[in-house]
Amino acid sequence: MLGPGSAACSIAAMRLEKVFAWSDPLRKAPLWVRYILATAVVLAFFALRSAFSPLLGGYPFLLFFPAIILTSMLIDRGTGIFSVILSALLAWYFFVPPLRSFALPSVQGAIPLLLYVIVALFVAMVVEALRSTAERLVHTAEKLERSSEINRLLLLDVNHRVKNHLASISGLLRLSARELDDPRALRVLDNAVGRINVLGEVYARLHLGERATVVASRDFIQSLCEGLRQSVLGVRPIALRVQVDDVALSSMQAVPIGLVINELVENALKHGFPEERAGDIYVSFTAVDEDLVLSVEDNGVGFDPTATKTGGGTRIVGSLVQQLGGRIERLGPPGLRIVTTLPRESPDV
Structure with missing residues (x-):
């Protein structure tokens, strides 16, 4: 453009x-x-x-x-x-x-x-x-x-094709999961499907800005959380509440942020609400001065501050936040609140 x-x-x-x-x-x-x-x-x-x-x-x-x-x-x-x-x-x-x-x-x-x-x-x-x-x-x-319009149409076509391919991969993994009895293997496949779905949401909402491809944070994160609500929460008595500022994210930002949300929500569900415990998970994404603040909070059982071993999801979140040049803060009990602060790098839109 x-x-x-x-x-x-x-x-x-x-x-x-x-x-x-x-x-x-x-x-x-x-x-x-x-x-x-x-x-x-x-x-x-x-x-x-x-x-x-x-x-x-x-x-x-x-x-x-x-x-x-x-x-x-x-x-x-x-x-x-x-x-x-x-x-x-x-x-x-x-x-x-x-x-x-x-x-x-x-x-x-x-x-x-x-x-x-x-x-x-x-x-x-x-x-x-x-x-x-x-x-x-x-x-x-x-x-x-005319050239800009052609580029926009090409981008839409490519995004549509990539999203369809990712959906096909996700569907194949779900079919493969039906043949497994190992709970650990099933969890690995479910995690992989969730991460693929994050990429699909990014490509579904990617559009052309002035000099970059950008994603509107509100539509992206709300749609991502809606997908988690349907696929991960299911019929469990847990409410997923979302509050998102509308910020233009570059595609290089949107993918890690989506993956962080996916991992934190799944971790909250896995560790905060055992034995069908009821509760709430809150996802907040706000722009504060020159920073983007992502918070995932739950009112579950909290975490053990003396524990030294971290799970795979926690390591993934740490790696993604480090990739974005941000920092993580863990708060609680009661419950658990993970706050990630990321530098705001506005793309040209």
């Missing part, structure tokens, strides 16, 4: 192009029509100059500049140059002494006329260049917009 600077230039160019666009029929008119129109414009301003001659006696060329700008802008460069020559001849003959003559009293008298021709030609060329530049910028912006 277009960056802020490019977008501003594009908008300015499109507005300028609209000014020029309505004069397209004039630029496409036959050559003789264009030069008659240019002559009419110059003569109109010549009449104004004649009417205000007592006020503009020392500035014979002043009112011809609007005629040159109009013809260059509304018709083309050729008529702009023609307007310069015609207006110079009119001013020379009617307003430069000796009047009604092309004679010049001295070399010094020719200098203002020469300067007018040079400046007027420059104005005509600049106006033409401005119009051409506006047209090129508009065409370039249109190409970029």
Whole structure:
């Protein structure tokens, strides 16, 4: 997509192009029509100059500049140059002494006329260049917009395909789990399915920002927790409550954050609520100044602060948080609250 600077230039160019666009029929008119129109414009301003001659006696060329700008802008460069020559001849003959003559009293008298021709030609060329530049910028912006739309559609297609492949893998793992009797192996497969589902949620909500692929945290985390509510909690008497700020996450942030939530919720369910104990799990994701704070809290049995052995899920969470450059804090009892603080690295959206 277009960056802020490019977008501003594009908008300015499109507005300028609209000014020029309505004069397209004039630029496409036959050559003789264009030069008659240019002559009419110059003569109109010549009449104004004649009417205000007592006020503009020392500035014979002043009112011809609007005629040159109009013809260059509304018709083309050729008529702009023609307007310069015609207006110079009119001013020379009617307003430069000796009047009604092309004679010049001295070399010094020719200098203002020469300067007018040079400046007027420059104005005509600049106006033409401005119009051409506006047209090129508009065409370039249109190409970029088409390219951006193509990229967006390609991203959607790729995300859809990847999500379907991940869903297929998840389904195959669940089918394989039906053939296993080992509880430990079943837990490993369930954990793998959960992590694959996290990746599927990321790809389902990945979209194109200004210069990066981004994920909206609220939709992503709420959908992820809804999936955990259905697949992990099931009919157990445990409520999963979610509160999420809407933050744009890069794809490199979203995957580890989703995996951390998946592991912490499963750990809370596994260790905090034994023997079908009822309770609540709270997932909170907020933006605080320059940090992102993820909290997973439960009102279960808590943890043993003297325990030194950590499970695989805890090690995975620690590794993921370290990958994001964050830190972990464990609070409780009562219950258990895991707070991970991550640096906020906003992608370009």
